Amino acid sequence: MQTTSTFESVLRGMAITVIILFFMFPIFWIFLMSFQTNETILRVPPSPFFEPTLTNYRSLISGRLEGSTATLEIAFMSNLYNSLFLSVTSVTVGLLLGVPAAYAFARLKFRGSEDIAFTLLSFRFAPPLLVLLPLTIYFQQIGLADTYGGLIWVYQLIVLPLILWIVRGYFEDIPADIEYAYRIAGHGFWATFRKIALPLAGPGIAAAGLLAFIFAWNNFIFALVLASADKQPVTVGALAFITASGINYGQIAAGIMLSIAPTFALALYAQRYLVEGLSLGAVKG
Amino acid sequence: MSDVMLNLDAVDKFYGPIDKGVHAVRNLSMTVTRGEIIALLGSSGCGKTSTLRMVAGFEAVSRGRISIGGREIHTLPPVQRNVAMAFEGYSLYPTVTVRDNIAFALKRGNFSAVDVAAKVDEVAEMLEISAILDKYPSSISGGQQQRASLARALIRDADLYLLDEPMGQLEPQLRTLLRGRIKAYIKERGLTAILVTHDQTEANALADRIAVMEDGELQQFASPEDIKKSPANLFTGTFVGEPPMNVFPARTSISETTVSLRLDGDVELSYPVDAFSAELRTRLTEMGEVVLGVRPYAVQRRETGSPATVVANQWLGDQSHIAANFAAGSLVLVEHDRTQLVEDQQIAVHLEPSDLHIFNPKTGMAISHGARLVG
Ligand SMILES: Nc1ncnc2c1ncn2[C@@H]1O[C@H](COP(=O)(O)OP(=O)(O)O)[C@@H](O)[C@H]1O
Ligand SMILES: [Mg+2]
Numbered sequence A: 001m002q003t004t005s006t007f008e009s010v011l012r013g014m015a016i017t018v019i020i021l022f023f024m025f026p027i028f029w030i031f032l033m034s035f036q037t038n039e040t041i042l043r044v045p046p047s048p049f050f051e052p053t054l055t056n057y058r059s060l061i062s063g064r065l066e067g068s069t070a071t072l073e074i075a076f077m078s079n080l081y082n083s084l085f086l087s088v089t090s091v092t093v094g095l096l097l098g099v100p101a102a103y104a105f106a107r108l109k110f111r112g113s114e115d116i117a118f119t120l121l122s123f124r125f126a127p128p129l130l131v132l133l134p135l136t137i138y139f140q141q142i143g144l145a146d147t148y149g150g151l152i153w154v155y156q157l158i159v160l161p162l163i164l165w166i167v168r169g170y171f172e173d174i175p176a177d178i179e180y181a182y183r184i185a186g187h188g189f190w191a192t193f194r195k196i197a198l199p200l201a202g203p204g205i206a207a208a209g210l211l212a213f214i215f216a217w218n219n220f221i222f223a224l225v226l227a228s229a230d231k232q233p234v235t236v237g238a239l240a241f242i243t244a245s246g247i248n249y250g251q252i253a254a255g256i257m258l259s260i261a262p263t264f265a266l267a268l269y270a271q272r273y274l275v276e277g278l279s280l281g282a283v284k285g
Numbered sequence B: 001m002s003d004v005m006l007n008l009d010a011v012d013k014f015y016g017p018i019d020k021g022v023h024a025v026r027n028l029s030m031t032v033t034r035g036e037i038i039a040l041l042g043s044s045g046c047g048k049t050s051t052l053r054m055v056a057g058f059e060a061v062s063r064g065r066i067s068i069g070g071r072e073i074h075t076l077p078p079v080q081r082n083v084a085m086a087f088e089g090y091s092l093y094p095t096v097t098v099r100d101n102i103a104f105a106l107k108r109g110n111f112s113a114v115d116v117a118a119k120v121d122e123v124a125e126m127l128e129i130s131a132i133l134d135k136y137p138s139s140i141s142g143g144q145q146q147r148a149s150l151a152r153a154l155i156r157d158a159d160l161y162l163l164d165e166p167m168g169q170l171e172p173q174l175r176t177l178l179r180g181r182i183k184a185y186i187k188e189r190g191l192t193a194i195l196v197t198h199d200q201t202e203a204n205a206l207a208d209r210i211a212v213m214e215d216g217e218l219q220q221f222a223s224p225e226d227i228k229k230s231p232a233n234l235f236t237g238t239f240v241g242e243p244p245m246n247v248f249p250a251r252t253s254i255s256e257t258t259v260s261l262r263l264d265g266d267v268e269l270s271y272p273v274d275a276f277s278a279e280l281r282t283r284l285t286e287m288g289e290v291v292l293g294v295r296p297y298a299v300q301r302r303e304t305g306s307p308a309t310v311v312a313n314q315w316l317g318d319q320s321h322i323a324a325n326f327a328a329g330s331l332v333l334v335e336h337d338r339t340q341l342v343e344d345q346q347i348a349v350h351l352e353p354s355d356l357h358i359f360n361p362k363t364g365m366a367i368s369h370g371a372r373l374v375g
Helices: A006-033 A038-042 A055-062 A076-107 A113-122 A128-142 A148-173 A176-184 A189-200 A202-217 A221-226 A234-241 A249-269 A271-279 B048-056 B098-103 B113-126 B142-154 B172-189 B200-206 B224-229 B234-239 B278-287
Strands: A064-066 A071-073 B004-015 B022-033 B037-041 B063-068 B083-086 B160-164 B193-197 B209-214 B217-222 B246-254 B258-263 B267-272 B289-294 B300-302 B306-315 B320-326 B329-335 B346-350 B357-359 B366-369
Touching: A006 A249, A038 A249, A055 A076, A055 A249, A076 A113, A076 A148, A076 A189, A076 A202, A076 A234, A076 A249, A113 A148, A128 A148, A128 A221, A148 A202, A148 A221, A176 A189, A176 B083, A189 A202, A202 A249, A202 A271, A221 A234, A234 A249, A249 A271, B004 B048, B022 B048, B022 B063, B022 B217, B037 B048, B037 B172, B037 B200, B048 B063, B048 B083, B048 B160, B048 B193, B083 B142, B098 B113, B098 B142, B113 B142, B113 B172, B142 B160, B142 B172, B172 B200, B193 B200, B209 B224, B209 B234, B217 B224, B217 B234, B234 B246, B234 B289, B234 B357, B246 B278, B246 B329, B258 B289, B267 B306, B278 B289, B278 B366, B320 B346
Parallel strands: B037 B193, B037 B209, B083 B160, B160 B193
Antiparallel strands: A064 A071, B004 B022, B004 B063, B209 B217, B246 B258, B246 B289, B258 B267, B289 B357, B300 B346, B306 B320, B306 B346, B320 B329, B357 B366
């Protein structure tokens, strides 16, 4: 019997409200800040009532920061574009490499496969700074420093282990006999991979891709060290808001709103995949 | 065209390293003729599925050779073996309907869409799954999934059909009905099939020959009648047949006039010397100790005979199963009318020489059936 008393549902509603407030309040406050000038933001006591202004967004999009003393040229929109380009291509490359590799690790148990898979995962444990110093030197020697290609390559350190391990678990959850049943009916190895394994692991691949996208988007240190201004993503570009003449909170807030918008939209859109993908096995029942 | 469809030649299967891992199939050799239905019968874990999977190509052969229609296939990928298989775990594709699951098995290009639909409908009707063709595998019962999986195998046009416990999930009535239909389907088309089962009724009903396996080893490969009449060893003797064969250790002593078999508990079975062939008598004298086997329905109740005490008497509607204490062990006898025996009642039983199976106690191999030496 599934009867919930009113008391219980009220309690549950309150708990959910508290949790949502706790997690969403900072974002909500930043959202309000992005429509205010520095003066209204910094007044004491703070108040949620103000006259909204779009100047912050306007100056970000036009690329001109009007500080109290001077006008500063920033490349926020190109940073945003860089973020998008780097994340999308890194995740695409990561999926192209990682999904077949995950399938191989799941299905073809070969000598040392477990060790190789673990080594790949261990890239996630390495402190990025440790890797970065030698990497910078190598990249300069082979001409990859400050190129999109070089960055995308380094981003594989972030996305590849993630994709590999999540998707591998998915492939392992698909009973091998389902694929055998298809193969014995006269289909080859690759046809079976495309027609049976890939669709069944679909939710897992989507979840892994989304997570990888968010991780790539949020990356800071690799791009800071390895890329020059015109190739830097928003995470690095946002440093430009801290200027000698002060910090413009309104513009930072607008910058944050713009830079979390893609991941936020993606997460909302794909919420179902994320939850299903990360909590359920691929084929149950 | 040869008449041999499948040939297994000294096949071994190890899971893990050869000679060290789990030895699932041991030195298995057998030949299946075109158009035959073979049952692989054995208890769970005896290597039936492993054998099928080696034939299908999902498990590597550790040692030995397999050929289908004269063509060596044990190194070929599954695609090139032209066999159809119904899996123990059904293994339907969860993302498509039952109809598509079955239709997927037919290579597109070989058939028009209309042909495919007609074939699917035909098989579905035979297996009583027409009503669920448009459902998804997750929304139908285990028994329905199992029949869908069987349909997917039977619809194929293959050299060999491998059916791994295809009816294990079905209710008894449906099982009996489908058994007949499936057999007719296979026989009408002259297909060659290997059916894995641990149900001897099913094996008896469907198979032309039964391969009895135990612990990875082939125990006997013969027709259902031969397996009942002449079990090759103690295992087959006691494994096949319901209720199982009664067995007793016995000591032999043979005089000028009588053959006497002494059982435990001071029970002595005496027979005139000419009830046993001369070769068998020689053999029994050599052996000294043997194991005696007798089928429950061959045990006769008589006015005089060896004493036994009734322990239980069960009327099953068409036969009585009587359990009795006999020769320091227990004995089961089957009678076809409703006997009024009660617990602790004394009875006298008689075992005819022609009903005796005699086994070597050390090797378990059969020495004689019906008082005639084997071989
Ligand atoms: N993939 C496997 N890895 C290791 N051992 C296995 C594997 N598959 C089966 N076995 C073992 O091999 C033996 C035979 O199994 P199987 O062929 O499935 O028996 P059956 O089908 O007769 O029940 C069993 O002991 C089983 O535990
Ligand atoms: Mg099995």
